[in-house]
Amino acid sequence: MASTVYDITIIGGGPVGLFTAATAGEMGAACNMIESRFHLGGIMMAVYPDKDVYNFPGITSIKGRDLINNLISKAQSDGMVAHLGEYVHDISMRSKNVVIIKSNKSEYVSSTAIITTGLKAHYSPFVDMIKIRNWNGAGIYDDWPQAAMIKEKRIAVILGRSAESDIPPHIRQAAEKIYLIYDERWMKSTPARTRDSNKGAFEVYQPPWLIREISGVEIPEIAVLENENTGERRELPLDAAIGLYENQARQTVYSNLGIEMAGQHVKVDQRMQTSLKRVFAAGDIAWYPGKVLLLTAGIYEARIAVKNALKMI
Numbered sequence: 001m002a003s004t005v006y007d008i009t010i011i012g013g014g015p016v017g018l019f020t021a022a023t024a025g026e027m028g029a030a031c032n033m034i035e036s037r038f039h040l041g042g043i044m045m046a047v048y049p050d051k052d053v054y055n056f057p058g059i060t061s062i063k064g065r066d067l068i069n070n071l072i073s074k075a076q077s078d079g080m081v082a083h084l085g086e087y088v089h090d091i092s093m094r095s096k097n098v099v100i101i102k103s104n105k106s107e108y109v110s111s112t113a114i115i116t117t118g119l120k121a122h123y124s125p126f127v128d129m130i131k132i133r134n135w136n137g138a139g140i141y142d143d144w145p146q147a148a149m150i151k152e153k154r155i156a157v158i159l160g161r162s163a164e165s166d167i168p169p170h171i172r173q174a175a176e177k178i179y180l181i182y183d184e185r186w187m188k189s190t191p192a193r194t195r196d197s198n199k200g201a202f203e204v205y206q207p208p209w210l211i212r213e214i215s216g217v218e219i220p221e222i223a224v225l226e227n228e229n230t231g232e233r234r235e236l237p238l239d240a241a242i243g244l245y246e247n248q249a250r251q252t253v254y255s256n257l258g259i260e261m262a263g264q265h266v267k268v269d270q271r272m273q274t275s276l277k278r279v280f281a282a283g284d285i286a287w288y289p290g291k292v293l294l295l296t297a298g299i300y301e302a303r304i305a306v307k308n309a310l311k312m313i
């Protein structure tokens with residue numbers, strides 16, 4: 001159960017959520033952000049990190065990745081707390097002034113909430129294995145990270161169903177040790193590195209050894225494996241874990257939570273408030289007559305939502 005009461009809880013860590021957090025922080029609000037993926041940036045980071053972002057007044061050219069990195073550092077310097085790998089499935093009122101936001105991992109208490117979930121959440125089954133207390137957001141990846149992130153580290157690579165089986169050279173060269181955990185029955189081919197002669201840095205685990213959880217305090221520290229035949233458990237010390245599972249696209253159906261929708265969008269009034277008082281929406285998820293699905297529009301909406309949310313605190 002959460003003990004902190006936030007002024008604003010932002011649901012969804014895409015560009016609009018990040019801009020919302022930076023704006024709220026600038027205005028002195030204590031805010032937290034909940035994002036279903038293991039990294040921030042929404043579709044801009046997932047779909048077009050290397051494309052130029054257009055329609056930004058005064059900026060002739062900026063790549064999606066650079067814009068997101070700027071937004072993340074601004075939001076963090078303004079005090080944003082981000083909870084990654086958490087999918088929000090419920091928003092409700094505890095009393096007239098208190099909003100409760102429930103994710104698959106935790107429950108948050110807030111004076112207001114702003115929904116910036118875009119049109120889809122991407123959710124990896126790997127999320128359910130992460131049991132790190134007060135996780136600080138580091139060391140867990142749902143895609144191959146850059147070499148610098150795992151340099152001289154002990155890493156677990158967990159290949160989920162239908163994952164590509166070859167470990168890229170930059171990962172093999174950078175990591176100090178690799179625990180490779182997979183089920184051969186699912187793989188199209190045997191992972192290449194296990195066929196190499198020099199297996200010094202590799203330990204391979206296959207059924208009956210199954211990965212149960214990645215645990216630790218603040219950072220990943222241990223991969224817990226269990227022998228499905230004997231129940232024996234084994235703990236592997238590590239610094240980072242990469243879980244390559246097929247992401248499931250999910251759409252949060254806010255009408256099930258009593259929030260009025262228009263098609264796949266959430267309806268808002270001119271204050272960007274939804275049909276649930278104290279709950280606002282901005283960005284691609286929000287709808288009003290004349291709505292445009294562009295980042296510039298989302299940023300304008302975010303500012304209005306923050307201003308009106310703060311009037312309620």
Ligand SMILES: Cc1cc2nc3c(=O)[nH]c(=O)nc-3n(C[C@H](O)[C@H](O)[C@H](O)COP(=O)(O)OP(=O)(O)OC[C@H]3O[C@@H](n4cnc5c(N)ncnc54)[C@H](O)[C@@H]3O)c2cc1C
Pocket residue numbers: 011012013014015016017034035036037040041042043044047048052053054055056086087088089116117118119120121122252282283284285293294295296298
């Ligand atoms: C190919 C392409 C090119 C584009 N180019 C431009 C451009 O040049 N200029 C421009 O202005 N716009 C452009 N756009 C549009 C722009 O990218 C979007 O308007 C913008 O990304 C919307 O941001 P958002 O934060 O609202 O949503 P998103 O970017 O979709 O982020 C939403 C975030 O919320 C998370 N989430 C969803 N549901 C949940 C949940 N239940 N719990 C927790 N987290 C959740 C998602 O994982 C995601 O990270 C482009 C779009 C595409 C697809």
